[in-house]
Amino acid sequence: MKAIVNGKLITPGPNGDFRVEQDKVVIFEDRILEIINKAEFDTRDRGSFEEVYYAQGQYVSPGFINLHIHGCVGSDTMDCREMGLRRMTVFQASTGVTSMLPTTMTYDMPKVNAALNLVRQATSYRDGARILGANMEGPFISESHKGAQKASHIRKADFDLIKEYSDVIKLITIAPEELPAGSDFISKCRDAGIRVSLGHTSADYDCAINAINNQGATHITHLFNAMTGLHHRNPGVVGAAFDSDAFCELITDNIHVSPGAQRIVHKVKGKERTVLITDSMRACGLGDGESELGGQKVFVTGQRAVLEDGTIAGSVLTMDKGIYNYAQNIHIPVWQAVECATITPARSIGVEKALGSIEVGKMADLTVFDENVHITITFCAGKEIFLE
Numbered sequence: 429m430k431a432i433v434n435g436k437l438i439t440p441g442p443n444g445d446f447r448v449e450q451d452k453v454v455i456f457e458d459r460i461l462e463i464i465n466k467a468e469f470d471t472r473d474r475g476s477f478e479e480v481y482y483a484q485g486q487y488v489s490p491g492f493i494n495l496h497i498h499g500c501v502g503s504d505t506m507d508c509r510e511m512g513l514r515r516m517t518v519f520q521a522s523t524g525v526t527s528m529l530p531t532t533m534t535y536d537m538p539k540v541n542a543a544l545n546l547v548r549q550a551t552s553y554r555d556g557a558r559i560l561g562a563n564m565e566g567p568f569i570s571e572s573h574k575g576a577q578k579a580s581h582i583r584k585a586d587f588d589l590i591k592e593y594s595d596v597i598k599l600i601t602i603a604p605e606e607l608p609a610g611s612d613f614i615s616k617c618r619d620a621g622i623r624v625s626l627g628h629t630s631a632d633y634d635c636a637i638n639a640i641n642n643q644g645a646t647h648i649t650h651l652f653n654a655m656t657g658l659h660h661r662n663p664g665v666v667g668a669a670f671d672s673d674a675f676c677e678l679i680t681d682n683i684h685v686s687p688g689a690q691r692i693v694h695k696v697k698g699k700e701r702t703v704l705i706t707d708s709m710r711a712c713g714l715g716d717g718e719s720e721l722g723g724q725k726v727f728v729t730g731q732r733a734v735l736e737d738g739t740i741a742g743s744v745l746t747m748d749k750g751i752y753n754y755a756q757n758i759h760i761p762v763w764q765a766v767e768c769a770t771i772t773p774a775r776s777i778g779v780e781k782a783l784g785s786i787e788v789g790k791m792a793d794l795t796v797f798d799e800n801v802h803i804t805i806t807f808c809a810g811k812e813i814f815l816e
Contacts, residue, residue: 429476430810431455433469435483435796438490438763439786445699446767446785454488456792458810463788483796486804487763490770490785491526491793492747495599495703495777496563496650496677498531498721499710500746505530505562506722508542510550517556519713521814523746524803525557526793527783529598531707533722534566534577537589548596556813558793560779561598564590565649569628570603575654575739577628578722584608587616594620598777601649603629604639614643623647623777625677628654629665636668647776650707651676651693653684653740670696675776677705678768680754681731681745687757694758699767703776704750709733709742752801762801 433453441447453469455462474480498505501519503512513530520528530550532543547562566577568585583589585602600622606629607613614624626636627649636656639645648655648669656664669676676697679685684707685693693702706712711719711728719726719733726733726741735741747769755765774784782791792810797803806814 429455429457429461430479430481431469431477432481432483432488432794432796433466435486435488436763437463437488437786438766439463440771446764446771448487448763454786454794456794456807456810458792460786460788460790460792463786481796481805486796486798488786489524489763489766489795489797490783491795491806491808492524492751492769493773493784494520494525494528494557494706494747495773496531496565496705496707497528498533498708498742500708500712502710502714504710504721505547506533506535506539506543508539508546510546513546513550513559514553514555517553517559518813519556520747521556521806521808522803523748524795524797524801524806525747526795526806526808526813527558527560527779529560529563531563531565534569534574534581535722536581537567537583540564540567541593544593544596548593551596554808554811556808558808560777561596562593564597564600566601566628568600568602568606570606570630572630573603573628573654575628578724585611585613587613590622591620594622597622599623599625599647601625601627603627603631604643604645605629605631605635614639614645618644621778625649626655626665626674630656631665632656633663633665633667636665637672640668640672640674646674648674648676650679650684650705652689653679673701675701675703675772677703678754679707679743679745680704680750680757681743682753682757683732684740684743690754690757699764700772702768703773704747704754704765704769706745706747706750707743708745712744712746748797748801748803762799
């Protein structure tokens, strides 16, 4: 057994909202065994504990869940390299992430399939953050809102192209307006356990709301970016996102979405439907300079990454910084913002029974950080995967 003491535990309250508990100790192996008072822990035989960690008054939080990440520290999901994926999981652990969905891009299908095969294999990795499966962003998107993705590889949605990978794909982005009339693509994905997200799309409000309310789409890919915006006569995909129960991804680097827009999302969608993501690419963690995304040159200056034509190209955001930014922007404590990077993404892909909160019986995915969300230690299934 292991224990973390002298921390401020972020746990679900009676109504499900996160709260902070003082003088509590979390005891765990691969799963959380007990959450007890410090006074009771002091009576326990310390010899029965493999390790006791002292949080020094910092927050003890559920591990973060990153549902949309292309790459970091020089590696990318589409490289199809085992060591690259391992490097990504180790770096993500240093940012508090304990579970992630490596994300593919719009490439030719053989390359996408190779990436999916590797992600399937990588679910067994235990060096860093856990790989839950893949997020498939494209190639079933709209050319008019392709963003940093290559138009030459865009295809019409066809479930037969992904059926073989329904065990590994957890989330897929599509442009619903590109589906033929009467298409059952979304329902087939739903039946196979794949969540469908609307993104890189020129859909109008009616098309988007139909995909959500009648066909079963559940997510919006990086809200506001690469989609039709909100207009009072044409509410667009953003309007459909606000007028439905869809989970909304949000890149909180303050470049993709302004602080003011983040506050609007918080007021409309709340912590229950807002999912913080990084959408980071290989340049993340490397600093300024030239990089690559989807076979195209990318130039990074500070937190901004752009293609040669100035198009915003993914991000270099890390989850710890994203949580801090979000808390600052919407004027809430960081422990409240944590909900949008833990239990909410867990619910959005159906893994909330095992992940996303500090509760007895759930996986011991934990991270410790201060008021600035500076990470000092991360555990995945009780294993120490990062220690500052």
